[in-house]
Amino acid sequence: MVVTPAGLRFAGRMFPCTVGRGGVSDAKREGDGATPRGTHRIVGMLYRPDRMARPTNWAVPIRPGDLWSDDGGHEDYNQMVRAPYPYSHEALRRADPLYDLVILTDWNWPYAVPGRGSAIFMHRWRRPLFPTEGCIGLRPRDLAWIAPRIRFETRLIVR
Numbered sequence: 001m002v003v004t005p006a007g008l009r010f011a012g013r014m015f016p017c018t019v020g021r022g023g024v025s026d027a028k029r030e031g032d033g034a035t036p037r038g039t040h041r042i043v044g045m046l047y048r049p050d051r052m053a054r055p056t057n058w059a060v061p062i063r064p065g066d067l068w069s070d071d072g073g074h075e076d077y078n079q080m081v082r083a084p085y086p087y088s089h090e091a092l093r094r095a096d097p098l099y100d101l102v103i104l105t106d107w108n109w110p111y112a113v114p115g116r117g118s119a120i121f122m123h124r125w126r127r128p129l130f131p132t133e134g135c136i137g138l139r140p141r142d143l144a145w146i147a148p149r150i151r152f153e154t155r156l157i158v159r
């Protein structure tokens with residue numbers, strides 16, 4: 001998968017996509033809204049089983065209480081955690097459909113450097129071409145098409 005200003009290229013097809021409101025950056029920092037430039041491995045997939053069928057046999061259900069730590073001062077920074085969690089975090093099980101299907105990258109993982117930025121996901125966009133907080137946003141149907149075709153060797157290249 002290659003992300004450029006023209007969109008995301010995967011399996012010989014082009015898909016419109018969005019990047020972070022801070023653009024693409026060589027110096028990603030927590031909260032800057034940027035998408036980090038580089039080559040990123042795909043390390044997991046999460047989905048809402050109450051809203052969709054399992055997209056691959058290795059996708060993990062998002063359960064009530066699943067969160068993502070974005071607290072750079074805590075040892076769980078840039079990891080999935082469970083509620084109750086008193087530190088800064090983002091809910092993975094949302095009322096809106098934004099995270100119904102999430103493809104996880106290895107940005108600043110598994111050994112997170114505090115302040116370098118957390119959770120660069122691929123997920124559905126809020127609306128066409130509306131920027132994300134640093135993730136890659138795709139149309140829901142395109143994300144659903146891509147997800148089952150991801151393999152161990154699949155990489156996300158952001159240029």
